[in-house]
Amino acid sequence: MKKAIQICGMVVLSVSLFACSRDTSSTAPTTKAGDQAAVNQVQPNIQSQATSKYGRIDPEVPRFNSLKGQGIVPTQKVYFNVSAHADDWELFFSPEVYREVTNDSTKNVFIYTTAGDGGAGRGPVRSNPYYKAREDGANTAVRFIANVTATDDAQPVVSNVSIAGHTMRKITYRNTVSYFLRLPDGAPDGLGFNGQSLQLLATKKIPKITALDKSTSYVSWADLTNTVNAIVKKETGNLGTASFNLMDSDPVVKVDHSDHIYTTMLMNTVREKLPCVDAQYFLTYWKNYTPEYPINMQSEDLINHAAVVGVMQAAEADVGYPGSWDEFHKSFIGKDYSRTVPATSTSPCI
Template identity: 30%
Template sequence: MLESLWDQSGGDPLRVHRRVQGTVRLASLIPLCMAVVLISTGFAPGRAIAAPGDGSGPTCTAGWTVITDVDNSFTWQNLPSAVSWTGSVRLLENLNETCSILGARIDFTGPALGGTLSLNGNLFVSFSVQYPQPYDKHANVARNAFGNLLSWNPAAGVYTGYTIETHFDINARGADEYFVQGQGIPAVVTNVRMSLTLPLALLGRTVRAQMNVGPDLCQCKVTDFSIPDGTGSHPFWAVYVHAHPDDWQLFESPDSASDYKAGYNPLFVYATAGDAGIEPWYWQARQDSAEASVRWLVGTAVEDAWWATICYTKTSEVCHPLWQINYGRTTSIFMHLPDGNGDGGGFNATGFQSLARLRDGNITSMTAVDNSTTYTGWDDVYLTLKALIASYAPYDATTKINAPDFDRVAQSGDHSDHLAVADAVYAITIQAGTPWTRNWFIDYPIAYADARYPANMDPTSYDLKKSLFMAYSDRMKHLVGIDEYSIVPWFYENCFQRDYSRVA
């Protein structure tokens, strides 16, 4: 918000991977190292739900436990080429005696000693774990791949009719891929099994175990696994879409906190960097400060961050890298588009780009402030927004979309970025006929104490809303010495005292 004020002013036996170069994958050290990291950072592993034993707390049998086991058998053929897989894929979690979750992994396997893969032709079968989206063309296997090969069978090598390859570190996250290449003659690979360990930051999220037949022949089998985080079942999502790093705290709260406490998984989407035409240190501080609000909301949790690639198909596939921060059950997505200024004219430092000007056709493209990606047209922005929501949250009415109101009368005097975000969300919900539930919030009118929106927060709601924002403001003050609250306290106090929205 602040920028707007400034504006206006292996074979048998089963092989275990050991490496000394690149990312170290010593299986016996994973739980120990993870525990050290979590203790040193103040984070805690997840906790599984278990019935208490002697009354002193939950107890579990230590070790790997199968959470979900799914038959993922399939047959693909385009004669004379053909592939048949008979097997399953499993989600497992590693628990200690007090039911803390020390690790998670995906196993591709089958009955008894493993799955059976039959293939004929010069084709290959790839095994990987993807998040948040699966891939279509094998050239893109790395972009959303996760998981480190812990063990596998058969071992890498050349066999009669096929070759086994282990592809390590296929992306910056150090993800791995298991790969079976046919040699043009019929072959049967038996006792196929592999384990890929996953980062704890994926607890509470849905990953995709993918088998792909290539080159680019068949996506074939994608199996979704929702990984329990140890705090019970959380199947529902609440999406908070807004323009700047402090907007959801001011205009979409305390609803955000209420949804989280009710068990929803929050997805925060920040359309712009909120850079206000200032050098990168400013928007980077705002991004970190936005996460301070999330940390205040959640408390102690596992945190991680990476680039997620979000794709949709128009006449061809269109993809954009987006910065993702996970904290506990929350997911934050930063699109990093330039701040458009209050009137939509943009700033000189970012070439006078703005969401409003892109929407209105005054510019044909818009580049992120960190040059991570360029959007070519208004529809590229809102279709990416639609694809990212669908990648994380269920495509049904249980998903709640929260956004600024698109009604120009109700939102009179609002920031251009707010209204552009409202229009983008309108395009992917009401206009597109998507099944998501929608909630539209009033922004600047409550900050300016518009008579149509009198104060309506009780003391508890006021304190909650103010605390969410002050976590952001205090972090900004700590990082860059800017005390946002003290600049215009009346503006913020008006927001803390009000919360208005409608369902449409």
């Protein structure tokens, strides 16, 4: 009998608890203190898992009481993720954005400067323009991350707001806020598809730039800069400090997409007068071409990165557009290359 118990203890360590409890004697099996410790070590949170009325445990059911609802903890940090296109932060800013959004003491603001539609306009699915499909992808990715540590029911709040005299789409969900300026895609060379682009506005080649949905026009680079600055001030609120996540574009080498370059230039102009703001610059297509860089993420970050990009692509497909789950876009998965420029002041400055 003693030998049988010892064998049983070894099997417990392989989590075969039920099989091990079977005994040929009429006496109910007992568990030694050491054996119970082994069970607890294998399944330390077994009691925190959801159970049914039958008392059995389903490992596929979330541990509800171990999750936290977001929006309860006061905001201690505001992150601004500013990108030119709806898929930029998903491809290039991971896994930092994942960690930031799943921290319920943060507010995470996403600003998309252009429609990122590659000049597609309203086609080919007339009922849902391509730029809206790309927004659907970005919003789905945001919700996917924001839901990881939340248990309460939440619905996105969609509105058209006026910032510095300009109308734009705003979506609020849990601890995230998204702004879509919907400016025309400038094309990689910055010449645009309809004679408008961030680059042409910044270099004063055009007198104004108009949002793709005709909601507003910006009459100068300064007008656009002041508007984004107003968003930063509004969302920072009384906290007075923030962090920027930006694309590390090089306006001299100009290997990157023009929209990437000029979106970062826009935010650098905003940041010049904000010494309390630090910035993290993420490599995109810059210089040596990121797809050629080796994967440098650990397994957990790599899984999360692929998941975020995957749900984004699936959302685009749901509304009739093929996603970009191709060799080129997949070549960015698992790669996290960035540099940080620290703030020069710790005092609130926004």
